[in-house]
Amino acid sequence: MAASKLFKNHDHDFCDRKYPVDLTTHDYCLGSLAFGRYGESWRMLHRICSKELLVNRPTNETTRLRRKCTDDMIRYIEEDAAAAHGRGEEGKVNLAHFFFLMSFNLVGNLVLSRDLLSSQSKEGKEFFDAMKEVMVCAGKSNLSDFLPVLKWLDPQGIKRNMVREMGRAMKIVSSFVEERIDELKLPKDKTNKDLLDALLEHTGEGTISNQNVIIIIMEMFFASSETTSSTIKWAMAELLRNPESMTKAKEELDLVIRVDRRVEDSDMDNLPYLQAEIKETLRLHPALPLLIPRNSMLRDQLFGVFDTQGDTDFELIPFGSGRRICVGISLAHKVVHLAWLACYITLTWSLGTTCAPKLSI
Ligand code: HEM
Numbered sequence: 498m499a500a501s502k503l504f505k506n507h508d509h510d511f512c513d514r515k516y517p518v519d520l521t522t523h524d525y526c527l528g529s530l531a532f533g534r535y536g537e538s539w540r541m542l543h544r545i546c547s548k549e550l551l552v553n554r555p556t557n558e559t560t561r562l563r564r565k566c567t568d569d570m571i572r573y574i575e576e577d578a579a580a581a582h583g584r585g586e587e588g589k590v591n592l593a594h595f596f597f598l599m600s601f602n603l604v605g606n607l608v609l610s611r612d613l614l615s616s617q618s619k620e621g622k623e624f625f626d627a628m629k630e631v632m633v634c635a636g637k638s639n640l641s642d643f644l645p646v647l648k649w650l651d652p653q654g655i656k657r658n659m660v661r662e663m664g665r666a667m668k669i670v671s672s673f674v675e676e677r678i679d680e681l682k683l684p685k686d687k688t689n690k691d692l693l694d695a696l697l698e699h700t701g702e703g704t705i706s707n708q709n710v711i712i713i714i715m716e717m718f719f720a721s722s723e724t725t726s727s728t729i730k731w732a733m734a735e736l737l738r739n740p741e742s743m744t745k746a747k748e749e750l751d752l753v754i755r756v757d758r759r760v761e762d763s764d765m766d767n768l769p770y771l772q773a774e775i776k777e778t779l780r781l782h783p784a785l786p787l788l789i790p791r792n793s794m795l796r797d798q799l800f801g802v803f804d805t806q807g808d809t810d811f812e813l814i815p816f817g818s819g820r821r822i823c824v825g826i827s828l829a830h831k832v833v834h835l836a837w838l839a840c841y842i843t844l845t846w847s848l849g850t851t852c853a854p855k856l857s858i
Pocket residue numbers: 530531532543550604716717720721724725728783784785788789790814815816817818820821822823824825826828829830833
């Protein structure tokens with residue numbers, strides 16, 4: 498499809514969203530940035546979130562957090578493999594799980610300044626479990642989206658599960674929000690503000706209710722964990738199943754990182770082959786191949802909008818484009834590259850004996 502033409506000439510006409518039935522649960526869609534209708538409220542939330550995720554935090558602070566979360570991930574992987582060896586097993590590791598943990602914990606650090614997966618955080622573990630369930634429910638295809646008459650019947654029980662799990666996650670986030678509201682009442686100068694601070698302290702036009710704050714915080718986990726982790730997982734899998742690419746990547750790495758040292762974000766600038774690997778992964782395995790559903794704001798004249806004759810401009814848009822482009826794009830880019838590089842460089846990889854060379858995940 499002529500994506501570039503659509504986004505260049507008709508971005509405004511298609512920047513509204515359509516939300517699935519499951520996300521009407523607890524009025525999630527009404528406070529959501531990703532599924533929210535295009536309008537003043539969306540613009541305000543979009544401004545705050547993109548500023549907070551892209552600009553507000555000092556660069557070395559976000560770099561430190563990315564570093565910390567990837568280091569933790571490598572440690573968890575090593576411990577898991579060692580434990581498996583200890584039990585006399587082959588040492589197979591469920592990588593996707595650790596990538597997910599890392600993405601989740603990074604967002605927790607960035608938006609809530611909480612290390613949710615540390616052993617001291619009981620609510621963190623509960624929140625993680627609840628959010629995973631919410632994502633499982635949201636990932637299921639719901640018949641009611643295709644046959645609205647079934648909405649009230651909820652034949653697959655997806656909405657019922659969603660009500661329960663989302664309610665559980667919201668309750669936990671609500672306790673984080675209340676705790677922060679109390680903290681903000683204390684006369685204390687906070688240097689590193691996070692997204693939660695930005696949402697609670699918003700004073701400009703438009704108001705953000707506490708319910709809305711809870712939804713936006715949940716959404717950051719929702720939008721980032723699976724997308725980021727599945728991209729890293731596929732990048733790893735593609736390299737493992739292509740020994741030629743693996744050799745080239747290794748040669749490039751050996752040239753750039755000569756001494757035994759930790760990899761840094763900045764190393765990626767000198768690794769064009771590896772960057773191309775990630776780009777190719779995003780092309781072959783886009784986390785959201787059809788983006789998030791758009792709603793046309795055109796009353797009529799739909800015909801003629803898609804005049805694709807002679808158009809061969811197929812752009813790579815794994816993060817979408819236009820007004821509704823992914824707000825986490827810059828964070829996602831950095832974390833995918835860093836996590837993947839850290840895994841590649843620190844650990845020794847091989848396919849398990851039960852995997853076919855052309856493995857599929
Ligand atoms: C590799 C990782 C990621 C991929 C592939 C990805 C992809 C996407 C895509 C395709 C969209 C829909 C864009 C459209 O409809 O045009 C989107 C939207 C969004 N993403 Fe991401 N994303 C990633 C990571 C993240 C991260 C890390 C965050 C935040 C921490 C995030 C937050 C969002 C939000 C809030 C939206 C909704 C934007 C809106 O509707 O205004 N994403 N993402």
